Amino acid sequence: MEEIIENTGLGEASEKTGIPARTRQIDIQAISAETGLPSGSVKHGIQAQTDRTDPYDKIKKIRDYSEYFRDIPPGTGKIIVISSIKVAVYKNDEGDGYFLKPLCPHMGCLLRFNAAEKSWDCPCHGSRFSYDGKVLNSPAFEDLEILSLNMNGKQNV
Numbered sequence: 001m002e003e004i005i006e007n008t009g010l011g012e013a014s015e016k017t018g019i020p021a022r023t024r025q026i027d028i029q030a031i032s033a034e035t036g037l038p039s040g041s042v043k044h045g046i047q048a049q050t051d052r053t054d055p056y057d058k059i060k061k062i063r064d065y066s067e068y069f070r071d072i073p074p075g076t077g078k079i080i081v082i083s084s085i086k087v088a089v090y091k092n093d094e095g096d097g098y099f100l101k102p103l104c105p106h107m108g109c110l111l112r113f114n115a116a117e118k119s120w121d122c123p124c125h126g127s128r129f130s131y132d133g134k135v136l137n138s139p140a141f142e143d144l145e146i147l148s149l150n151m152n153g154k155q156n157v
Contacts, residue, residue, distance in 0.1 A: 055085050056101055056147060069097045077113035077120065077131060086110065087147060088120055090131040099148040100133045106140035120144065 068082055069089050077090035079102050088102035088111055100120070102111045109124035119136060120129040128137040133144035 056145070058083060058085075066097075068099075072097075075118070076115060077118070079110070079113070088113070088144070090118075090120075092131070097148075098132050099146070100129075101145040101147060104140055105142040105144065106138075111144075 068080055068087075069091050072078060072080075072089060072091045074091055074093045074095060077088065077098075079086050080089050081087070086102050088100040090098040090100075090113070092098070102120070103109065104111055104122040104124065104127050106122065106127050107124055109122050111120040111122055111129070113119075114121045114128075117128070118131050120131070120133070122128070122140065125139050126137065127135065127140035129135055129140075129144050133146055135141060135143050
């Protein structure tokens with residue numbers, strides 16, 4: 001039996017094996033037999049799924065965001081593109097910037113800035129978030145992911 005042990009990223013690693021507490025074993029042969037696909041194709045597909053990285057990881061590594069929100073007037077927000085990745089940016093009256101992942105945690109829709117309410121609104125199902133990413137209205141129940149806080153030109157996250 002050929003198998004892949006996939007780290008789901010959940011739980012602590014076992015001291016004896018080093019394998020995280022929550023892993024799952026995937027039986028390549030069984031999937032191959034059930035789908036009719038060659039086992040090599042199944043294994044390649046599973047590996048491609050587990051090797052994905054979050055494109056926002058490279059955004060989180062930027063140390064100085066000031067150039068990205070220089071043109072945004074205080075008290076407003078907008079979606080900008082950094083390294084071909086969309087980022088929700090709000091600039092408060094003191095000039096501090098809030099950089100958020102612009103996707104609604106409910107279903108992944110791209111958010112829009114509501115200037116009248118100073119909120120990030122989801123056009124799909126009506127979730128709303130404060131300018132700093134805190135959930136205001138459901139159906140979403142998780143806050144937006146903070147990519148960075150840039151306080152007067154200095155990164156805080």
